[in-house]
Structures are given as structure tokens and as C-alpha cells.
Amino acid sequence: MQQRQEAARKLVGARVRHLRHRRGWSIDHLADRAGFHSTYISGIERGRRNPSMWSLIRLAAALECRVGNLFPPEAEALPGIGGNF
Amino acid sequence: MQQRQEAARKLVGARVRHLRHRRGWSIDHLADRAGFHSTYISGIERGRRNPSMWSLIRLAAALECRVGNLFPPEAEALPGIGGNF
Secondary structure (H helix, E strand, C coil), X not given: CHHHHHHHHHHHHXXXXXXXXXXXXXXXXHHHHHCCCXXXXXXXXXXXXXXXXXXXXXXXXXXXXXXXXXXXXXXXXXXXXXXXX | CHHHHHHHHHHHHHHHXXXXXXXXXXXXXXXXXXXXXXXXXXXXXXXXXXXXHHHHHHHHHHCCCCHHHHCCHHHHCCCCHHHCC
């Protein structure tokens, strides 16, 4: 369970970094847009954070994408069918 | 900010309840599937909780939908353009 959560955090973090790079933005710029500290963005990108729903909404708005775009299918598949553990 | 977070929690909670009802499931059944306590599901549905990324992934897997389906566009629009506050 802990390992799967870690894997999910890393996949979402890599996706956030990819989207940020595609826009040519620094971590500081994204942090400014989202109203977060840059260390928080950096922590998300490195898979060290498990951001809340509201943080994800703010992050997606700052990246001008849908929240769903932050979640690669591999991350969503981690809990297994039916979400059971 | 606090008000917008509250509005987002309520919109996502209503969406979770809608998806659960559409499947004809009780709160207990969804809780079992996701591996959560039923009071946690109930709190999410009533907009009292700000679930983490990993909880959202587990909830979507239990509901057999994408994480993005839990977020209505009105909830995603709450931070404003660019995510600025």
C-alpha cells in the first residue's frame, strides 16, 4: 500500500514536471501562479508530497489544464480493480 | 480562498455521491471497495474533507472511473485563471 502510494506520487509528480517543462516555466514561476512555495512544487514533482484535492485544483488551474491531466493512467491503475487492497 | 476551497469540496463531494448512487451502492459498500471507513466517505460526500491525491486515486478506482471524473468543471474553475488568488 505504502509502495503503491509512493509510486502514484512519483507518477503524478513526473507528470506535473512534464507539463511545467512543456510550458517552459521554472518551478518559481509555477509556484507564483499557484500561490504555493517553490519547495512545495519541488516536493510534488519529486513524489515526496501527497497533495490535497484543493491543492490539485490550484495546481491544474496554474498549469491551465484539467485535474485529470495530472493523473497518468498508470497512477490510476495502482489500487487495482475495484480499489481493493 | 477558504470559501472557494469549501465550494470545491462540496462540488466534488456531490459528484462522488452522484456516481455512487448511479451504481446503486451504499456508502458502506463504496467504503469497503475503497478500503476506507464509511464516515470518511460520508465526510467527502458532504464536502467536509479535502482528500489527498492517493485517496482520490483509491476512490476513483473503487468507483471504476477516472480521477478526472470526480472533478466537475465548476470545481476546477474556482481558483480563477492561472490559479492566482
